[in-house]
Amino acid sequence: MKNIDLENKTLLVTGAAGFIGSFLTKRILESVKNCRVIGVDCITDYYDISLKEERLSMLSSFGERFAFIKADIADRSAMEKIFSENKISVVVNLAAQAGVRYSIDNPDAYIHSNMLGFYTILELCRHYPVEHLVYASSSSVYGTNKKVPYSTEDKVDNPVSLYAATKKSNELFAHAYAKLYKIPCTGLRFFTVYGPMGRPDMAYFKFTNKLVKGEAIQIYNMGDMYRDFTYIDDIVTGILNVMQKTPAETEDGAPYKVYNIGNNNPESLMYFVETLEKCLLKEEIITEPAKKELLPMQPGDVYQTYADVADLQRDFGFKPATPLSDGLAKFAAWYKGYYNKH
Structure with a gap:
């Protein structure tokens, strides 16, 4: 592994108007001296774009150190212009079409963004060499694996959604480019990321929106599901750590590695709903307990996610540890402030 000093460098973050991308960009600009971040995002309307605009306005306070370019990462000429006009040292690719359920009805969006x-991005990192490419994979690659916790050593050849298949493909693409062109590539399998200013298509946000309207929330598999909920600040710390160390070469000579970033502590869906309910009641966002509608498992869903983070701990001395109750309390406080303002 080789250390990378990010100071005085130009970094590219794709998906910069997204949940993880905006928080990562903010942390980089706050903690790394004299670096510059180019943020790219095509601002799709997969969810309310006013939230994406809010995240970008949070980054505008950094002045010239942050440059935002509206572009689609699959647009070769737009992306080539960025690479050719800037000496980019590290790329963090977070741009992707997200969501497991959406992929069942809208497969084209996933092939376009996540594959093409x-x-x-890989081609441009080849032609305009970078020190490190870090990219988002997902815990969904584990599919219906029975062995827990999920380890990056496990076989992941049975995706249960197209979204998961595209993320597994990203890992295969990255390995090939790392081996062929010696591009140091690190993939990060994120586990259910949540927090303030998050994605409205995620369960905690959808539940809150419904509860505010007095509607019942749908709880799948009768609530008998487990998720390794990971707070946004922990995810960002993990990414920033990883950016600064290139992976060692594998046995086949590829500078390539994949890590899990998860809380290493799965919580039941029912506990999650009860904790969210308490936080929303405390902030007076809702005034009565949630109405719950228990339903069977949905296509593409998995019973549980559980991250083995031993590698992350060994290589970086860090693992996510924010309790769900703390993270959801911060989300509830943000939600109250944001929706009172809008």
């Missing part, structure tokens, strides 16, 4: 888009 990622291929474009």
Whole structure:
């Protein structure tokens, strides 16, 4: 592993108007001296774009150190212009079409962004060499694996959604480019990321929106599901650590590695709903307990996610540890402030 000093460098973050991308960009600009971040995002309307605009306005306070370019990562000429006009040292590719359920009805969006888009990024890292490419994978690659916790050593050849298949493909693409062109590539399998200013298509946000309207929330598999909920600040710390160390070469000579970033502590869906309910009641966002509708398992869903983070701990001395009650309390406080303002 080789250390990378990010000071005085130009870094590219794709998906910069997204949940993880905006928080990562903010942390980089706050903690790394004299670096510059180019943020790219095509601002799709997959969810309310006013939230994406709010995140970008949070980054505008950094002045010239942050440059935002509206572009689609699958647009080769737009992306090539960025690479050719800037000496980019580290790329963090977080741009992707997210969501497991959406992929069942809208497969084109996933092939375009997650496959063609990622291929474009790899090609440009080949032609305009970078010190490190860090990219988002997902815990969904584990599919219906029975062995827990999920380890990056496990076989992940049975995706249960197209979204998961595209993320597994990203890992395969990255390995090939790392081996062929010696591009140091690190993939990060994120586990259910949540927090303030998050994605409205995620369960905690959807539940809150419904509860505010007095509607019942749908709880799948009768609530008998487990998720390794990971707070946004922990995810960002993990990414920033990883950016600063390139992976050692594998046995086949590829500078390539994949890590899990998860809380290493799965919580039941029912506990999650009860904790969210308490936080929303405390902030007076809702005034009565949630109405719950228990339903069977949905296509593409998995029973549980549980991250083995031993590698992350060994290589970086860090693992996510924010309790769900703390993270959801911060989300509830943000939600109250944001929606009172809008």
